Amino acid sequence: MTTKENIYESEWLIVSDGCCVQYGEALAIDDVTFSITKGKKIAVVGPNGGGKSTLFKALAGLIPLSSGSLKIDGLDPLKAKGMISYIPQKDSLNWNFQLSVKQVVEMGLTDKSTLLSFNQKKNAEMINESLDQVGILDKSEENINNLSGGQQQRVLLAKALIQDSIILLLDEAFSAIDVGAQEDIMKIINGSDLKEKTILVATHDINNLEDKFDEVLCLNRHCCAFGDPLEVLTEEVIEEMYGSHENMFLDHKPGSHGS
Amino acid sequence: MLSELLIDPFQYDFMIRALIAAVFCGATLSTLGTFTINRNMGFMADAMAHATLPIIAVGVFFGFSISELGAPAAIVVAIFLGFIVKNTKIGEDTSIGIIFSTFFALGFILIKLLNVTINLEDLLFGQILAVNRSDIYIITALFLIVIGTIVIFFKQLLFYSFDPIGAEVKGLNTNFLNYLFLITLSLAVVSALQTVGIILVLSMLIIPAASAKLITNTFIDSIKVSIAFGIISSVAGLIISYHLDLPTGPSMSLVASTVFLLSYISSKSKIKNR
Numbered sequence: 432m433t434t435k436e437n438i439y440e441s442e443w444l445i446v447s448d449g450c451c452v453q454y455g456e457a458l459a460i461d462d463v464t465f466s467i468t469k470g471k472k473i474a475v476v477g478p479n480g481g482g483k484s485t486l487f488k489a490l491a492g493l494i495p496l497s498s499g500s501l502k503i504d505g506l507d508p509l510k511a512k513g514m515i516s517y518i519p520q521k522d523s524l525n526w527n528f529q530l531s532v533k534q535v536v537e538m539g540l541t542d543k544s545t546l547l548s549f550n551q552k553k554n555a556e557m558i559n560e561s562l563d564q565v566g567i568l569d570k571s572e573e574n575i576n577n578l579s580g581g582q583q584q585r586v587l588l589a590k591a592l593i594q595d596s597i598i599l600l601l602d603e604a605f606s607a608i609d610v611g612a613q614e615d616i617m618k619i620i621n622g623s624d625l626k627e628k629t630i631l632v633a634t635h636d637i638n639n640l641e642d643k644f645d646e647v648l649c650l651n652r653h654c655c656a657f658g659d660p661l662e663v664l665t666e667e668v669i670e671e672m673y674g675s676h677e678n679m680f681l682d683h684k685p686g687s688h689g690s
Numbered sequence: 691m692l693s694e695l696l697i698d699p700f701q702y703d704f705m706i707r708a709l710i711a712a713v714f715c716g717a718t719l720s721t722l723g724t725f726t727i728n729r730n731m732g733f734m735a736d737a738m739a740h741a742t743l744p745i746i747a748v749g750v751f752f753g754f755s756i757s758e759l760g761a762p763a764a765i766v767v768a769i770f771l772g773f774i775v776k777n778t779k780i781g782e783d784t785s786i787g788i789i790f791s792t793f794f795a796l797g798f799i800l801i802k803l804l805n806v807t808i809n810l811e812d813l814l815f816g817q818i819l820a821v822n823r824s825d826i827y828i829i830t831a832l833f834l835i836v837i838g839t840i841v842i843f844f845k846q847l848l849f850y851s852f853d854p855i856g857a858e859v860k861g862l863n864t865n866f867l868n869y870l871f872l873i874t875l876s877l878a879v880v881s882a883l884q885t886v887g888i889i890l891v892l893s894m895l896i897i898p899a900a901s902a903k904l905i906t907n908t909f910i911d912s913i914k915v916s917i918a919f920g921i922i923s924s925v926a927g928l929i930i931s932y933h934l935d936l937p938t939g940p941s942m943s944l945v946a947s948t949v950f951l952l953s954y955i956s957s958k959s960k961i962k963n964r
Contacts, residue, residue, distance in 0.1 A: 491859045517859040525852050527728040529909045538849040543862050545845050574907055594860070 444469045444598070444629050445490065449499035452485050458652060459485040462499065465648055465657040467629060469597070472620060474640050474660070475633045477650035478673050483633040484520065486650065487600045490631075491517045503598065516591035520603045521583065526576060532586050533558050533571045539593035561593040562586075564624055566615070581612025588619065599625075601632045617643045637664065699932040708818045710826055712924035712942070714833040715882040716894065720920025721840060722878040723899030724913045725871065729851055732896050733783060734771065737790035738876045739888045741767045743797025746813070751804040756813070756884060757825040761832065764876035767793075772872045816887035816939030818928065825884060832881035839874050847871060848909070885924070886939040893943040898923060901946075901953035905960075919949050 445467040452459045460482035467473055475483050488494045489501055492508035492515075503511035516539070536558045562568045565585040570578065575586055584604055591599050605613045613636070620630055621643065632644070640647050640660035647663060649655040655671045656663035699705045726735055742763040749759035771789060778785045801808055812820070821829075840847070850857040850867045858864045882891045898919035899912070906912040927942030934941075 488855075491855075493855065493858055512859065512861050515859060517856055519853065519855040523853075523855055525728065525854075527730070528848070528852050529903070529907060529912065530848075530852060531908060534848075534909075535852070537845075538853065538856070539860075541845045541849045541857075541862070542860055543846070546842050590856075 442468050444504055446502045447486075447499070448501075450486075450489065450496055450501050451498045452482075452489050452494055453497045458497075460489075460650065461653045463650070463654045464499075465654060467631075467646070469629055470627055471629055471645045472643070473629075473631045474637075474644040474647045475631055475650060476635070476637050476640070476647060476672070477655075481651045481672070483650055484602055487517065487602050487631070487633060490598075490600060491515050514596055515598045515600060516594045516596040517600045518584075518587045518591050518602060518604060521580075521587075521606065530575050531571070532562065532567065532573050532575055532578070535575055535586050536561055536571075536589045536593055539590040557593055558589075561589040564592055565589045565619055579612070580608040581615060584608055584612070584616055585619070588616065592625075597627070597629060599628055599630045601630065603633050603635075605632075605634050605636060637669070640664065695933065696929060699929055704819055704821075705928075705932065707821045707823070707826055708928055708938070709925065711818055711821045711829050711885050712928045713921055714829050715885040716898075716920035716922075716924030716942075717917050718833045718836050718878045719882055719891070719895045720898040720902075720916040721837060721913060722875050723895045723897075723920070724902070724909065724916050725840075725847065725851060726875065727896050727899045727903065728909070731875070732892060733786055733790075734775075734872075735875055735879055735895050736892045737771060737786045737793075738764070738767050738879045739883065739891045740790050740797075741771065741793035742880055742883070743794055743813075743888065744800050747797050747800035747804060747806050747808065750806045750808055751800075755824075756808075757828045760828065760880035760883060761877060764880040765873055768872040768876035769869060771876075772869055776868075812887070813883065814887045814889045815937060816883070816885050816890060818885045818938045821884055829881050829884075832877050836874050836878050836881070839870065843867070843870060886942055890939045890943045893946055894920065894924065897943075897946040897950050901950040904950075904953045904957040919946070919953075923949055 443466040445465075447463050447465050450463040451461050463482070463486065475486065477483055485494065489496060490503065490508055492512055501508055503514055506514075508515075533555075537554055539561070540554050540557065559568060559571065562571055565588050567582055567585050567589070570582065570586075575583060578586065588601070588604075591601075604616060608616075619625065620632070631648075637647075644660060646658055647660040648657045649663065649668055649672050651672045656665075656668040700709060726732060742760075745763035745766060746756055746759050749763070750756065771786065774785050774789060775782050800806070801810070809817070846857070846862055846867055847870075849860070850862060850864055854864060857867070879891050879895065882894060886894050899916045901919050902912040902915035906915050923946035924942050927945040928938055930936065930945065931938040931941035
């Protein structure tokens with residue numbers, strides 16, 4: 432278990448110290464403290480509204496903290512943007528656009544300096560390499576809307592991988608895809624190609640987490656537990672995570688976490 | 691016979707000017723339309739057209755022409771609409787609806803109060819035959835600005851439109867891209883006020899794009915086909931209105947609707963034949 436005394440040691444890549452985020456008056460996450468070393472694969476579990484997406488958005492520098500601190504390799508999230516690739520929940524993408532697989536992956540190479548860029552050849556090699564990593568090179572010309580849910584998730588993973596970031600955040604990567612497709616994606620995540628990457632996956636599936644992930648972060652607005660899945664996923668933690676405990680937060684405010 | 695039907699109308703200067711306006715407006719609107727329909731922003735575009743009315747009323751009162759007022763009015767309306775939609779909690783459609791109706795009503799009141807001489811029918815349904823040389827310059831400039839912006843920022847706009855969160859994480863200036871698109875859309879809309887008018891501009895914006903989407907498989911192809919449909923609808927509408935002595939804006943809209951119907955039938959028969 433992470434303590435406030437050891438979180439600033441240098442091997443930590445992500446350090447969250449009493450991290451709080453609020454939307455208006457509502458605390459979305461409260462006093463979340465954990466730290467993650469390089470190359471670890473982390474499951475982030477918890478109920479809907481438990482703060483998984485909020486934590487990811489804070490890590491990605493999309494929303495500010497109301498108190499506490501969050502460091503990526505010693506930097507504030509806003510300054511660490513190039514280090515993170517974020518795969519958002521599928522329903523936050525606009526599927527009306529009829530895009531090819533390679534067009535979506537190419538977005539991973541698009542940044543604010545991408546102007547008038549129609550040089551497809553230059554990027555083609557990188558796109559193919561990335562699609563090969565996730566095993567769907569043969570689908571590069573297909574319309575992304577014609578793919579299965581699992582294949583779409585792999586395209587999004589390829590889009591994240593092409594950015595060559597050291598941290599990958601996958602928000603609800605397994606929602607609405609079958610077990611076989613989930614296994615395929617976990618094989619890619621745990622494969623040798625991604626050994627160096629630190630990967631956080633928000634998921635609702637808490638079965639056999641120890642087979643797939645190094646550590647688990649249990650969130651229900653606060654950090655219920657963090658560590659080896661075999662050790663921390665106790666009945667009490669699961670009850671704390673998914674049971675109702677509204678009263679716990681009655682006297683919580685940003686920076687003051689109850690008595 | 692056919693060549694006479696096509697060429698005859700253009701022996702007059704005013705018809706040549708109308709043709710240029712029709713081609714440029716058709717191309718501008720149908721290009722923007724492809725983004726608009728996929729981002730479900732048709733209502734926003736409609737509101738932009740209507741919300742320009744009070745600015746036009748005040749501008750005409752001070753001696754400017756509708757074409758001269760178009761660009762500044764478009765920018766003001768786009769920024770205002772974008773800001774309100776982003777910063778109110780009552781929902782996008784609701785806030786657009788409030789601005790839409792308030793500005794349109796205000797426009798009519800100002801026209802009456804300021805005693806401005808505006809032919810409302812022309813403003814609502816367009817009067818492409820009255821386009822003069824300076825209007826053509828403005829329409830051409832707006833065409834170049836709109837198309838140039840889309841070409842330059844195409845990949846960023848596409849990324850932002852498909853995956854706004856991913857684009858922000860990647861460091862794209864999403865706020866800038868949001869307002870850039872709104873202003874570009876608004877410029878495209880006002881460039882066509884004289885051609886098809888406030889009410890019918892929506893038809894030339896979304897119908898060619900929707901028709902193209904029905905019969906194409908990729909976004910890039912849908913842009914190309916949409917531009918072709920936009921130009922064909924505008925020019926065919928102009929020619930038909932000349933020969934049958936019909937109002938031009940509504941003729942263009944109905945040709946676009948006919949193209950949509952044919953595209954729909956074609957897409958259905960394709961599915962059936964699979």
